[in-house]
Amino acid sequence: MRILVFGAGSLGTLVGGLLASVHDVTLVARDPHAARVSAAGLDIVGAESAHVSPAATTTETGHSADLALVTVKSFDTAAAADALADCDVGAVLSLQNGLTEETLASRLDAPVLAGTATYGARLVEPGRVECTGVGRIVLGALDGGPDPLAERVGKAFRDAGLNALVATDMPRRRWEKLAVNAGINAVTALSRVENGALRSGDANDLAHRAARETARVARLERVSLPNRVAREAVDRVVEKTAANRSSMLQDVAAEKRTEVDAINGAVVDIAADHGFEVPTNRTLAALLRAWERGAGIR
Numbered sequence: 001m002r003i004l005v006f007g008a009g010s011l012g013t014l015v016g017g018l019l020a021s022v023h024d025v026t027l028v029a030r031d032p033h034a035a036r037v038s039a040a041g042l043d044i045v046g047a048e049s050a051h052v053s054p055a056a057t058t059t060e061t062g063h064s065a066d067l068a069l070v071t072v073k074s075f076d077t078a079a080a081a082d083a084l085a086d087c088d089v090g091a092v093l094s095l096q097n098g099l100t101e102e103t104l105a106s107r108l109d110a111p112v113l114a115g116t117a118t119y120g121a122r123l124v125e126p127g128r129v130e131c132t133g134v135g136r137i138v139l140g141a142l143d144g145g146p147d148p149l150a151e152r153v154g155k156a157f158r159d160a161g162l163n164a165l166v167a168t169d170m171p172r173r174r175w176e177k178l179a180v181n182a183g184i185n186a187v188t189a190l191s192r193v194e195n196g197a198l199r200s201g202d203a204n205d206l207a208h209r210a211a212r213e214t215a216r217v218a219r220l221e222r223v224s225l226p227n228r229v230a231r232e233a234v235d236r237v238v239e240k241t242a243a244n245r246s247s248m249l250q251d252v253a254a255e256k257r258t259e260v261d262a263i264n265g266a267v268v269d270i271a272a273d274h275g276f277e278v279p280t281n282r283t284l285a286a287l288l289r290a291w292e293r294g295a296g297i298r
């Protein structure tokens with residue numbers, strides 16, 4: 001399969017690099033990473049290890065591929081979609097956090113698949129990516145149901161040794177992940193604690209409230225996600241990732257823009273479309289945006 005990875009930073013480089021063992025992969029990345037991969041190949045280290053030689057470029061448009069993987073941060077999704085509109089791609093799959101697929105689908109003619117990734121990735125230096133945890137990629141039709149295209153993509157991932165599952169219930173999975181991220185990411189980022197600090201007390205209560213509101217909005221969108229399931233998902237992920245610093249906490253610590261707009265912000269916006277208020281998500285989003293403005297990154 002010819003695969004274009006748009007936004008090859010940490011996750012895109014890891015997934016694209018693993019796919020390159022079997023497929024024809026092009027990474028669209030920034031220099032000096034793109035130049036280094038072109039000149040000397042890519043080292044994958046950590047929980048996965050390989051040396052692979054995908055093509056790498058900073059050129060955003062004019063590519064032709066069977067599949068485009070979108071792995072930019074969620075706030076760069078619209079720009080990525082505009083660049084992909086000037087490419088010839090057969091299908092698009094987002095592996096991003098937050099609700100980004102709608103932005104892609106509204107700007108692109110190619111079919112857009114939904115995806116979630118729990119692999120851990122860190123771009124250590126140009127040409128070298130660390131797999132910090134072997135997770136799973138789950139993908140499928142954006143609206144749910146069986147999809148031959150998703151099956152082909154899932155098989156292509158598995159052929160390259162990736163742990164990939166094709167699911168027929170992506171709407172529920174996306175909203176459950178959104179509930180988890182709305183609770184864990186925002187609360188850990190604002191209180192500067194590891195995920196494990198959300199096991200109990202006020203922080204646990206706050207994460208549960210954000211997740212419960214998200215589940216309510218999911219149901220307004222006709223996605224079946226009971227409050228209990230969303231709360232239990234938060235507790236399960238907190239337990240499993242207790243020692244982790246969430247991606248949003250890492251962004252705040254590095255004074256980088258967060259993905260709040262596609263997570264808590266998306267919950268607030270979609271709730272508003274239904275005339276519904278989500279005060280916990282609204283407060284969390286407002287605090288994170290205030291921090292971003294104060295830090296001069298918004």
Ligand SMILES: NC(=O)C1=CN([C@@H]2O[C@H](COP(=O)(O)OP(=O)(O)OC[C@H]3O[C@@H](n4cnc5c(N)ncnc54)[C@H](OP(=O)(O)O)[C@@H]3O)[C@@H](O)[C@H]2O)C=CC1
Pocket residue numbers: 006007008009010011012028029030058060071072073074076079080083095096097098117118119120121122123247259
């Ligand atoms: N890292 C991880 O372990 C995981 C990440 N995710 C999700 O995956 C997404 C990506 O995360 P992550 O890989 O960590 O983020 P990174 O910031 O490491 O990677 C995104 C990369 O895309 C680049 N980029 C953006 N626009 C362009 C462009 N037009 N042309 C070329 N390159 C571009 C960015 O460059 P620049 O910064 O210079 O703009 C950056 O290098 C996020 O939504 C994240 O939540 C999900 C699961 C795990």
Ligand SMILES: CC(C)(CO)C(=O)C(=O)O
Pocket residue numbers: 097180181184185195237241244245246247248
């Ligand atoms: C699951 C969780 C919360 C793990 O830290 C995550 O997705 C993130 O940090 O973005």
